[in-house]
Amino acid sequence: MEFLAFIxxxxxxxxxxxxxxxxxxxxxxxxxxxxxxxxxxxxTYPLGLENGLALLLGLYVGGISGGLVPAILLNIPGTPxxxxxxxxxxxxxxxxxxxxxxxxxxxxxxxxGLVSLGILFLFAPVLADFAIRFSYVEKFLIIxxxxxxxxxxxxxxxxxxxxxxxxxxxxxxxxxDISDGGNGKHRLIxxxxxxWLESGFSLLPVLIALFGLTAILYEAEIGIPRGLSRDxxxxxxxxxxxxxxxxxxxxxxxxxxxxxxxxxILPGVGGSAASILSYTSAKTFSKHPERFGKxxxxxxxxxxxxxxxLTGGALVPLLSLxxxxxSTTALLIGAFTLQGIQVGPLFIGNxxxxxxxxIFAMMIANVAMFVMMFFAIxxxxxxxxxxxxxxxxxxxxxxxxxxxxxxxxxxFDVWTLAIFGxxxxxxxxxxxxxxxxxxxxxxxPSAEVYFxxxxxxxxxxxxxxxKSWIAVxxxxxxxxxxxxxxxxxxxxxxxxxxxxxxxxxxx
Amino acid sequence: xGDLTKVTVDFETSHLxxxxxxxxxxxxxxxxxxxxxxxxxxxxxxYWAEVLGKMDKVRFFGTIALTLVYxxxxxxxxNIWPNTGMGFLLCSIPFVFLSGVLFLHxxxxxxxLTIGVVAVVSPTLVWWLFTDLFFLTLP
Numbered sequence: 320m321e322f323l324a325f326i327x328x329x330x331x332x333x334x335x336x337x338x339x340x341x342x343x344x345x346x347x348x349x350x351x352x353x354x355x356x357x358x359x360x361x362x363t364y365p366l367g368l369e370n371g372l373a374l375l376l377g378l379y380v381g382g383i384s385g386g387l388v389p390a391i392l393l394n395i396p397g398t399p400x401x402x403x404x405x406x407x408x409x410x411x412x413x414x415x416x417x418x419x420x421x422x423x424x425x426x427x428x429x430x431x432g433l434v435s436l437g438i439l440f441l442f443a444p445v446l447a448d449f450a451i452r453f454s455y456v457e458k459f460l461i462i463x464x465x466x467x468x469x470x471x472x473x474x475x476x477x478x479x480x481x482x483x484x485x486x487x488x489x490x491x492x493x494x495x496d497i498s499d500g501g502n503g504k505h506r507l508i509x510x511x512x513x514x515w516l517e518s519g520f521s522l523l524p525v526l527i528a529l530f531g532l533t534a535i536l537y538e539a540e541i542g543i544p545r546g547l548s549r550d551x552x553x554x555x556x557x558x559x560x561x562x563x564x565x566x567x568x569x570x571x572x573x574x575x576x577x578x579x580x581x582x583x584i585l586p587g588v589g590g591s592a593a594s595i596l597s598y599t600s601a602k603t604f605s606k607h608p609e610r611f612g613k614x615x616x617x618x619x620x621x622x623x624x625x626x627x628x629l630t631g632g633a634l635v636p637l638l639s640l641x642x643x644x645x646s647t648t649a650l651l652i653g654a655f656t657l658q659g660i661q662v663g664p665l666f667i668g669n670x671x672x673x674x675x676x677x678i679f680a681m682m683i684a685n686v687a688m689f690v691m692m693f694f695a696i697x698x699x700x701x702x703x704x705x706x707x708x709x710x711x712x713x714x715x716x717x718x719x720x721x722x723x724x725x726x727x728x729x730x731f732d733v734w735t736l737a738i739f740g741x742x743x744x745x746x747x748x749x750x751x752x753x754x755x756x757x758x759x760x761x762x763x764p765s766a767e768v769y770f771x772x773x774x775x776x777x778x779x780x781x782x783x784x785x786k787s788w789i790a791v792x793x794x795x796x797x798x799x800x801x802x803x804x805x806x807x808x809x810x811x812x813x814x815x816x817x818x819x820x821x822x823x824x825x826x
Numbered sequence: 827x828g829d830l831t832k833v834t835v836d837f838e839t840s841h842l843x844x845x846x847x848x849x850x851x852x853x854x855x856x857x858x859x860x861x862x863x864x865x866x867x868x869x870x871x872x873y874w875a876e877v878l879g880k881m882d883k884v885r886f887f888g889t890i891a892l893t894l895v896y897x898x899x900x901x902x903x904x905n906i907w908p909n910t911g912m913g914f915l916l917c918s919i920p921f922v923f924l925s926g927v928l929f930l931h932x933x934x935x936x937x938x939l940t941i942g943v944v945a946v947v948s949p950t951l952v953w954w955l956f957t958d959l960f961f962l963t964l965p
């Protein structure tokens with residue numbers, strides 16, 4: 320069993336520890352899976368790729384799953400992706416069925432995670448094999464496609480696209496790198512900052528800032544909401560969980576997991592879209608749509624299997640095309656870069672061990688999440704009472720460590736943290752969307768090389784259409800995605816509005 | 827498509843091609859957004875005034891000020907004992923303590939003591955982990 324050589328006690332304990340810490344981050348409102356990954360990234364430097372990924376994937380799965388705890392018990396989504404879990408979870412808690420609701424959510428999370436993992440395992444290598452044939456022209460169009468999808472699926476299409484292009488623009492600050500075939504000249508550097516910005520802003524400090532510092536600044540703005548006391552967490556004694564609740568829900572489970580995975584595959588689309596779409600479709604196909612929003616288990620099933628479906632889905636474009644599916648996987652790109660590995664179509668073929676390790680780590684993480692949460696749910700529920708005045712200072716300190724050590728001790732990276740932390744807070748208020756911004760920032764430099772080199776070698780703009788049939792298909796996809804996703808976002812918005820109206824309905 | 831689509835890129839100025847295109851797209855999108863959302867943009871002054879009015883100013887600006895002082899002091903302090911990571915350790919302890927107290931709502935002795943313990947233990951632990959175990963440079 321040589322191919323399982325990566326499974327060491329360290330590997331397993333990192334997955335489990337990551338999942339546990341992830342659940343803590345997910346369960347505390349205001350802290351997210353992305354933050355967990357950002358804060359723990361520096362711990363992976365000395366670990367090596369497989370072990371580092373084990374920790375980060377555990378954090379990812381745990382972080383997405385932990386959000387259901389406050390959603391169900393307190394009507395506060397722990398992460399944005401568990402918004403729809405509150406609709407039916409909280410009414411169940413009010414009826415004294417908190418434990419039952421939590422366990423339904425946990426089982427659904429497990430199914431969602433495993434289904435999407437299966438899709439990842441089968442689909443990513445196929446897509447990667449296909450993408451190996453892409454030349455610079457197709458690669459550029461793929462990035463354009465990713466940008467069009469994420470723009471169209473953000474809350475506001477124009478601002479989403481704007482945010483994406485802003486990310487590209489900022490990523491171009493620095494030198495047009497000779498190693499990418501550029502001429503080594505500086506551009507867009509404000510006068511006087513040439514020394515610091517010669518190679519632009521580093522990716523990881525920017526990511527850590529936008530997902531760590533910005534979140535803490537936002538919480539500080541609203542006065543660091545008090546932690547909850549133990550008396551407020553009512554899990555309910557009278558509720559009994561039995562797997563019979565899933566009878567007749569198999570279709571719902573599979574459909575929601577599938578929707579979650581599909582939304583995850585689309586770049587730049589967050590978890591809330593996954594759970595909202597699965598919730599809406601479960602309601603549409605249900606025989607008792609009127610029960611939704613009043614404590615219907617099927618609602619929790621749809622929401623939680625949908626948002627855990629994201630985890631596998633978001634890794635598909637990352638591992639086959641090098642395009643992150645969401646902000647957490649964008650941070651994973653950072654982890655790969657740290658270890659000197661380029662993610663793209665060649666990744667799976669060239670690094671079969673890492674690929675196996677990732678699949679295995681995700682599987683263990685899902686099982687660990689299930690075991691920890693299902694059997695210790697009464698203790699896990701107390702996580703929501705952990706005081707933030709203790710956690711946030713430590714998180715800020717970890718952000719500094721992460722930024723400073725990323726390029727082996729450059730203080731400017733710490734200042735980058737400060738600059739982008741503030742930028743993120745301002746952007747939040749200006750409704751600039753962070754996810755498209757980040758994906759633009761990550762893909763900007765590659766987009767430039769693919770675009771400029773294509774023109775340099777062909778000397779003709781029409782090559783972007785005439786290069787191959789793949790290019791034509793990609794254009795059709797780009798145009799189709801704008802049309803389709805505008806439609807989807809309208810549907811999601813409508814249902815969000817009607818859900819919000821329904822949730823606030825006193826009946 | 828004829829000659830219309832023909833372009834040549836001068837290698838000497840090729841570093842400006844893509845930034846220029848992106849800048850044009852950004853400007854174009856910006857203009858469209860300004861036209862579409864002109865009412866909201868006109869009202870942005872009131873919006874920011876409202877944000878500033880509603881915010882917890884002590885905690886928000888306190889966090890920013892503490893963070894900036896923390897970042898600024900790390901290197902000078904670290905230079906007193908070069909390559910030991912002392913700058914990080916000696917600045918983190920007061921930073922974690924002060925920001926913990928800043929974030930705390932009911933400042934009783936017990937909570938402040940807890941923060942004090944966390945402020946000493948967690949930076950020390952992280953410092954030991956990174957310098958002794960991982961051999962990474964800290965300021």
